[in-house]
Amino acid sequence: xxxxxxxxxxxxxxxxxxxxxxxxxxxxxxxxxxxxxxxxxxxxxxxxxxxxxxxxxxxxxxxxxxxxxxxxxxxxxxxxxxxxxxxxxxxxxxxxxxxxxxxxxxxxxxxxxxxxxxxxxxxxxxxxxxxxxxxxxxxxxxxxxxxxxxxxxxxxxxxxxxxxxxxxxxxxxxxxxxxxxxxxxxxxxxxxxxxxxxxxxxxxxxxxxxxxxxxxxxxxxxxxxxxxxxxxxxxxxxxxxxxxxxxxxxxxxxxxxxxxxxxxxxxxxxxxxxxxxxxxxxxxxxxxxxxxxxxxxxxxxxxxxxxxxxxxxxxxxxxxxxxxxxxxxx
Numbered sequence: 668x669x670x671x672x673x674x675x676x677x678x679x680x681x682x683x684x685x686x687x688x689x690x691x692x693x694x695x696x697x698x699x700x701x702x703x704x705x706x707x708x709x710x711x712x713x714x715x716x717x718x719x720x721x722x723x724x725x726x727x728x729x730x731x732x733x734x735x736x737x738x739x740x741x742x743x744x745x746x747x748x749x750x751x752x753x754x755x756x757x758x759x760x761x762x763x764x765x766x767x768x769x770x771x772x773x774x775x776x777x778x779x780x781x782x783x784x785x786x787x788x789x790x791x792x793x794x795x796x797x798x799x800x801x802x803x804x805x806x807x808x809x810x811x812x813x814x815x816x817x818x819x820x821x822x823x824x825x826x827x828x829x830x831x832x833x834x835x836x837x838x839x840x841x842x843x844x845x846x847x848x849x850x851x852x853x854x855x856x857x858x859x860x861x862x863x864x865x866x867x868x869x870x871x872x873x874x875x876x877x878x879x880x881x882x883x884x885x886x887x888x889x890x891x892x893x894x895x896x897x898x899x900x901x902x903x904x905x906x907x908x909x910x911x912x913x914x915x916x917x918x919x920x921x922x923x924x925x926x927x928x929x930x931x932x933x934x935x936x937x938x939x940x941x942x943x944x945x946x947x948x949x950x951x952x953x954x955x956x957x958x959x960x961x962x963x964x965x966x967x968x969x970x971x972x973x974x975x976x977x978x979x980x981x982x983x984x985x986x987x988x989x990x991x992x993x994x995x996x997x
Contacts, residue, residue, distance in 0.1 A: 743793040747802065756790030756806050762816070764804065774804075774823060778814065792837045796844030803844050803861070807835035813849055815861060828864055830857055836877045836892075841885035841902070848888050850876035856890045858902060868905030872898060882922040889929060891917030897931055911946045913939065919961040919972070930970055932958030938972055940984065952987045954980075 744755040752773065753765045764774035778788045789809040796803040801819035808814070811831040816823050833853030840847055846867065847859045852875040858868040874894030881888055881902070888900045893916045899909045919932035922943070929943050938952040938961055956976035963970045964981075969990065973979045979993045 742789070742791045743806075745793055745795050747795045748797055752795070752802070754793050754795050754804050756793040758789045760788035760790055760808070762790060762793065762804065762806050762814075764802070774816070776816070776823075776825070778808075791834060794838050794840050794847075796840035798844055803840065805838045805840065805847055807838040807849060809834045811835060811851070811853075813838055813847065813859070815847070826864055828859065830859065830866065831855065833875070837879050839879050839881060841881045842883065843885060846885070846902070848879045848881065850879040850890055850892065852876070856888070856900075858888065858905065868900075868902075870898075870900055870905060870907070872896075877916065877918050878920050880921050882926055883924055884926070887922070889920045889922065891920040891931060897929075899929075909946060911941070913937075918957070918959045918974075921962045921970075923963045923967045925967055928963075928967070930961045930963060932961040932972055932974065934958075936974075938970075938982075938987075940970075950984075950987055952982070 740758045741755050742758065744753065746753055746767070751767055753767050754762065755765075756762045760778035762774075762776050762778075763772060765772055778790075790806045791809055792807040794805050798817050801817060804816045806814050811829060811833060813828050813830050813835060815826045815828070817826075818824055830849055831851035831853045833851045835849050835851045837850040838847055839849075840861075845861055847861055848856060849859065850856045850872075854872055854874055854876065856870040856872055856876050856879055857866050858870070859865070860867050870888075870890065872890050872892060874892055874896060876890050876892040878892065879888060879890045886902055887908075888902050889897060890900065891897045891913070897911055897913060897917055897920060898907050900906065901908050913931055913933050914937055915933045915935035917931050917933050919930075921930050922928070923930070927943055928940055928949065929946075930938065930940050932938050934957040936954045936957055938954060938958055939948055940950045941948055954972065954974065954976070956974050958972050958974040960974070961970060961972045963984070968984055969981055970984055971979060971981050980989060981991045982989055
C-alpha cells in the first residue's frame, strides 16, 4: 500500500497498422461465482445499512423497465452529458436509451447472439457522449467487440469494431467524444479514434484490465485491474507516465474534477484517494464489500461508491463520513 513507481520513459505498443488478431481458443477470465456464504454476508450487509437510523436515504425517483423480460443482469448504465437520457446494457446483448423525464424508450437494439445462442454476446459496460446535434453510445462486450451507435431519434448508425481477444469490461469516451478508451482481460487497454474506427494507441497493462477513466481534459487515462496495479497514460502519445499499487484488483477508478486527485475502489473493500501529482495516499476507507464503481460528484466535495453490498453510498470527500445510501431493490 502506498508503493509508487514512476516510468517517465516507458513506451507502449503502438498499433500503427491497426491490425487486430483474434485468438478463438483463448478463454477470458470469468468472474468467481458467489457462494451461499457470500450471499448470506450480502444480506447481513444490507441489514446493516437498513438498520442505520440517522443516515438519510436517497429517494427512488424513477424505475426503467427492461423490455426483453429475460435479462438477469444489467452490467452497465450511464447518463448522457446533458443529463436528459439514460443508457443501459444487459447480459442478453441488448442496449436501451431512455428519456429520463418521460421514461420513454428512444432506442433499443439487441445484438445477434445473446445468452441462449452458441456464441454468447454479453454487454459489460456502456458510455455516452455528444455528437453535434446527435448522440454517441458505446457498448463493450464479453466477445471482445465494441459497438458504437451514433445518430438521433430513429436515424441510428452502428459501427462494430473487433478490438480485443478477451472480455471488454469497460469503455469510456473522452470529453470531446472523438476517442473511446477500452479495458480488457487480454491485458491491454486501447484508445480508439471514433471517426476512423482505428486503434490509435494499444496500451500494455501487463494484467487483466477491468476499468478505465479519462481526466476532465481528456489528456490522461487511468486503467485499473487485476494485479493491484493502476497505471496512468498520456493520451497524446500513449506512453505510461506513472504506476502505483493498490491492495488488490481495482474495479473502479476516477479523477477529481479539479484534476488534483485520483480515486480507486478495489476488491479488498477499500476506497483510496491519492494526490495525483505525488500519488501519496490522502485518505482511505474500508467498506463492507468489494467496490465496483467510484466517482467524484458535486465539485469533488463528495464521492459515490457502489459494489457487492447492493448499496449506492455517498460520502464526504473531506472526512469520508457517510452522507446517504440507497439499497437496490432485490
